[in-house]
Amino acid sequence: xxxxxxxxxxxxPEFGSSVFVYKHMAQYTDNKAFWHFHPEIELVYVxxxxxxxHIGNHLSYFNNSQLILLGSNLPHHGFTDRLTEEGSEVLxxxxxxxxxxxxxxxxxxxxxxxLFERAKNGILFKVETKQKVGLKIQKLDDVKGFRRIILLLExxxxxxxxxxxxxLNADGFAFETNLQDSFKIDLxxxxxxxxxxxxxxLNEIAHVASMTVPAFCRYFKKSTGKTFTxxxxxxxxxxxxxxxxxxxxxVTDVAFECGFNNFSHxxxxxxxxxxxxxxxxxxxxxxxxx
Numbered sequence: 001x002x003x004x005x006x007x008x009x010x011x012x013p014e015f016g017s018s019v020f021v022y023k024h025m026a027q028y029t030d031n032k033a034f035w036h037f038h039p040e041i042e043l044v045y046v047x048x049x050x051x052x053x054h055i056g057n058h059l060s061y062f063n064n065s066q067l068i069l070l071g072s073n074l075p076h077h078g079f080t081d082r083l084t085e086e087g088s089e090v091l092x093x094x095x096x097x098x099x100x101x102x103x104x105x106x107x108x109x110x111x112x113x114x115l116f117e118r119a120k121n122g123i124l125f126k127v128e129t130k131q132k133v134g135l136k137i138q139k140l141d142d143v144k145g146f147r148r149i150i151l152l153l154e155x156x157x158x159x160x161x162x163x164x165x166x167x168l169n170a171d172g173f174a175f176e177t178n179l180q181d182s183f184k185i186d187l188x189x190x191x192x193x194x195x196x197x198x199x200x201x202l203n204e205i206a207h208v209a210s211m212t213v214p215a216f217c218r219y220f221k222k223s224t225g226k227t228f229t230x231x232x233x234x235x236x237x238x239x240x241x242x243x244x245x246x247x248x249x250x251v252t253d254v255a256f257e258c259g260f261n262n263f264s265h266x267x268x269x270x271x272x273x274x275x276x277x278x279x280x281x282x283x284x285x286x287x288x289x290x
Contacts, residue, residue: 048087
C-alpha cells in the first residue's frame with residue numbers, strides 16, 4: 001500500500017452539483033478497500049449483492065440487499081462487495097450543510113436533523129424501508145439539479161420517519177478520526193483481513209504497527225474499543241457467516257477454514273457474537289431460502 005494514500009477521502013461532486021451520486025453494476029470492481037472517513041454523509045443502497053461491512057465498531061456480512069446511512073466522519077472500511085447478476089449499487093454523498101448552515105435547523109426539517117444525528121452511529125434499514133426507498137435512490141442517478149435535491153429530501157424524510165432500522169454502533173463508542181491514526185488502523189485492518197485465517201501473534205501485529213506490544217494493546221483498545229483478539233475473532237466469525245451462507249461446507253470445516261483450531265471454541269464465539277449457534281444460523285438461512 002502506498003504510504004502517501006490519504007485516509008481522509010476527498011469527495012468531489014460533478015460540476016454544478018452539491019450531491020455526489022454514483023451507480024455501478026455487477027461488472028464494476030472497487031479496489032478502494034481502505035479504512036477511511038469523510039465529512040460527507042453517505043447513503044449506500046445495494047439491490048442485489050453480498051459482502052462484508054466494517055463500519056466503526058461494527059462487523060457483519062450481508063447476502064441480499066442493503067440500505068445504510070453513514071454520518072459525518074464515521075470511519076468505515078471499503079470492503080469490496082460482489083454484486084450478484086443484474087445487481088447494482090448506488091452511492092450518495094453530501095455535506096451535512098449542503099443546503100446551507102441553517103436549512104436543517106428549521107422546524108420542518110427537525111426529523112431529518114435527528115436522522116443525521118443517528119447516522120453518526122451508522123444506520124442499517126430493514127426490508128420495509130428498503131422496498132419503499134430503494135427505487136427512489138436508484139432514480140437519483142437519472143435526475144439532475146433541482147429535481148435531484150427534491151428527490152433526495154424526499155428520501156431523507158422517508159428514512160427519518162422509518163421505524164425498521166438498527167443502529168450499527170449503539171454502544172456510543174467515540175471514534176478517533178485523525179489522519180495519522182486512520183492510516184495506522186488501516187495497516188492493521190488490512191493485515192487482519194489478509195491473515196485472519198492464520199494465527200496472528202501480538203508481536204507480529206505490533207511490528208506491523210511499528211509499536212511495542214504493550215503500546216500497541218493500549219493504542220488498539222483506545223482506537224477501536226476492542227482488544228485485538230476480540231476483533232480478529234469477529235473477522236473470523238463474520239467470514240464463517242459468509243461460508244455458511246454461500247457454501248456447502250460442513251460446520252466443522254467452516255470453523256477450521258476460518259482459522260479456529262478448536263470446534264467448541266468456534267461454537268462458543270459464534271453464539272456469543274451472533275446470538276445463535278452456527279448450526280442454527282445455517283438452518284434459519286435454509287428456511288428463509290425455502
